[in-house]
Amino acid sequence: MNVKGFAGGVALVAAVLAAPTDAAANQFFPVQSFDFTAGQTVVGQGDWLRRATTETPALEVVSGSLSYAPGGIPASNGNSLRIQALDGEDARLPFPGGVITPADNNTYYWSAILEWDGTNAGNTSSYFAAFLGTPATGSTTFRGILRGGGDGVGNVYLGTQLFSNTSGDNPTVFASNPIPASTPVFLVIKVTEVPGERNDTSALYLFTTQAVPATEPGSPTVVSEYVTGTNTGDIQGITTTGGGIQAFSVRQFQNINWPGAWRIDEIRAGSTWESVVSDPSNVSSWSLYN
Numbered sequence: 001m002n003v004k005g006f007a008g009g010v011a012l013v014a015a016v017l018a019a020p021t022d023a024a025a026n027q028f029f030p031v032q033s034f035d036f037t038a039g040q041t042v043v044g045q046g047d048w049l050r051r052a053t054t055e056t057p058a059l060e061v062v063s064g065s066l067s068y069a070p071g072g073i074p075a076s077n078g079n080s081l082r083i084q085a086l087d088g089e090d091a092r093l094p095f096p097g098g099v100i101t102p103a104d105n106n107t108y109y110w111s112a113i114l115e116w117d118g119t120n121a122g123n124t125s126s127y128f129a130a131f132l133g134t135p136a137t138g139s140t141t142f143r144g145i146l147r148g149g150g151d152g153v154g155n156v157y158l159g160t161q162l163f164s165n166t167s168g169d170n171p172t173v174f175a176s177n178p179i180p181a182s183t184p185v186f187l188v189i190k191v192t193e194v195p196g197e198r199n200d201t202s203a204l205y206l207f208t209t210q211a212v213p214a215t216e217p218g219s220p221t222v223v224s225e226y227v228t229g230t231n232t233g234d235i236q237g238i239t240t241t242g243g244g245i246q247a248f249s250v251r252q253f254q255n256i257n258w259p260g261a262w263r264i265d266e267i268r269a270g271s272t273w274e275s276v277v278s279d280p281s282n283v284s285s286w287s288l289y290n
């Protein structure tokens with residue numbers, strides 16, 4: 001009798017603890033709060049490495065964290081990362097588990113709090129954050145791309161693109177609501193390996209005024225799909241020629257016509273919505289205490 005009761009208690013505790021444990025298990029790396037030294041490059045701090053060759057200015061950790069005021073995202077520790085509109089240093093954060101080989105119906109999410117500094121709205125766009133494939137150093141096999149762009153009359157938008165190429169096979173799709181200046185927004189990008197070739201998607205969920213839901217919304221803000229063309233237009237297709245997904249990357253690229261500096265913080269990546277909107281290490285968020 002006592003043994004049975006004890007076993008039931010163990011089962012209950014295991015069930016209560018399962019949610020945060022699963023969220024942690026589905027993360028590709030621990031949340032990146034930039035609890036690093038401000039005023040210095042992020043390269044060499046934590047697990048961050050240089051993506052390509054040396055470029056200046058540095059991809060610099062700056063003082064203070066970003067927070068998403070409407071809520072749903074835990075408060076951030078430490079500092080944050082500045083991304084400038086200059087062809088400066090790029091960095092990558094390798095997955096501790098190594099390269100992920102995509103399989104049918106797999107999903108890959110990343111999320112972040114992001115702030116545009118309000119300068120140089122510009123009249124074109126460029127991309128500055130994405131998953132990264134192979135090879136590790138110097139690779140431009142970006143997928144699940146975040147792109148920022150201006151309309152030339154002061155408005156700035158965010159969009160997503162499945163891969164980085166210039167053929168137009170997978171055009172960027174922008175969300176229609178402008179990004180407020182100096183006000184943090186929250187975003188999730190979801191890449192889906194749809195069974196078959198040239199049909200994968202990159203979806204953007206953009207939050208500017210609403211609290212971030214604990215469960216995935218029924219539909220994203222916008223979706224970028226592979227259209228047509230001659231490129232190897234599939235996550236699995238790229239894998240067969242040496243791809244896969246193995247890192248997260250942040251890029252600085254010179255274009256005087258694209259929006260000014262950004263700050264990014266609280267970067268999460270994982271295979272589920274829950275793994276990129278919650279903090280498994282935050283005990284107060286566990287169902288046991290709600």
Ligand SMILES: [Ca+2]
Pocket residue numbers: 032033034035064065066076077078079080265266
């Ligand atoms: Ca932070």
Ligand SMILES: [Ca+2]
Pocket residue numbers: 193194195196197198199200234235236
């Ligand atoms: Ca596919």
Ligand SMILES: [Ca+2]
Pocket residue numbers: 055086087088089090251252253
């Ligand atoms: Ca660069």
